[in-house]
Amino acid sequence: MxxxxxxxxxxxxxxxxxxxxxxxxxxxGGAVQRLERRLERTVRDLTAKAEQGGPIVKAALAGxxxxxxxxxxxxxxxxxxxxxxxxxxxxxxGRGRGKPTNIVEQIDVGAPRRLVYDQWTxxxxxxxxxxxxxxxxxxxxxxxxxxxxxxxxxxxxxxTITEQVPDRHIVWRSKGQKGHVDGSVTFHExxxxxxxxxxxMEYHPQGxxxxxxxxxRAQGRRARLELKHFRRHVMTQSLTRPDEIEGWxxxxxxxxxxTSP
Numbered sequence: 479m480x481x482x483x484x485x486x487x488x489x490x491x492x493x494x495x496x497x498x499x500x501x502x503x504x505x506x507g508g509a510v511q512r513l514e515r516r517l518e519r520t521v522r523d524l525t526a527k528a529e530q531g532g533p534i535v536k537a538a539l540a541g542x543x544x545x546x547x548x549x550x551x552x553x554x555x556x557x558x559x560x561x562x563x564x565x566x567x568x569x570x571x572g573r574g575r576g577k578p579t580n581i582v583e584q585i586d587v588g589a590p591r592r593l594v595y596d597q598w599t600x601x602x603x604x605x606x607x608x609x610x611x612x613x614x615x616x617x618x619x620x621x622x623x624x625x626x627x628x629x630x631x632x633x634x635x636x637x638t639i640t641e642q643v644p645d646r647h648i649v650w651r652s653k654g655q656k657g658h659v660d661g662s663v664t665f666h667e668x669x670x671x672x673x674x675x676x677x678x679m680e681y682h683p684q685g686x687x688x689x690x691x692x693x694x695r696a697q698g699r700r701a702r703l704e705l706k707h708f709r710r711h712v713m714t715q716s717l718t719r720p721d722e723i724e725g726w727x728x729x730x731x732x733x734x735x736x737t738s739p
Contacts, residue, residue, distance in 0.1 A: 596725025
């Protein structure tokens with residue numbers, strides 16, 4: 479084979495390789511386009527069925543969307559699994575507002591009823607001795623703004639005292655984005671230096687974590703623990719300086735202050 483023949487053969491081989499590469503790219507491009515069209519059809523079909531489908535259908539939709547968005551198959555599978563978990567939990571615990579939980583707790587405090595009542599009405603001091611109460615802002619005699627720790631995040635809500643009679647009882651209603659608590663607290667003199675505090679609440683949870691806590695009765699345990707913190711504070715702090723405890727001794731009826739000290 480002379481030089482010209484070899485050169486021609488080499489050029490022909492190079493052209494053949496180049497043509498093969500172009501053909502491969504066209505084949506691959508066509509396969510990718512077909513896959514993209516298939517994904518688009520899958521997403522459309524799943525979207526149409528997702529509203530009526532269960533957790534698996536919605537999870538498949540999330541995975542298909544992840545693939546269509548260019549995510550790797552592994553990340554798409556993670557999207558699939560996380561969506562399935564969330565949908566399953568939502569089906570177990572329900573959606574929207576959960577069923578209310580009735581909480582009834584009582585505690586006996588070794589102090590006079592007036593002192594116990596006065597300390598209770600100093601709401602803005604609660605964060606200093608209650609573990610989960612972060613802040614209390616008393617905007618008026620009837621209105622209070624609360625912030626408390628729930629799991630690893632904070633929750634805020636507004637409460638309105640609808641009835642308050644000194645040394646006897648306090649009744650309130652509340653509202654909040656993540657649930658609310660309505661209830662009453664009463665004060666009973668068992669002896670001159672022993673007072674029973676009876677707390678009755680109706681907790682209306684909203685949100686996955688709140689409904690989960692509702693199922694496990696976590697709120698009842700929290701109320702019981704906070705009452706113990708209150709008793710400890712009264713018996714270790716309030717009793718040592720009873721003349722300094724100046725509670726609010728006004729009276730509220732139907733959400734309005736009728737007498738004010």
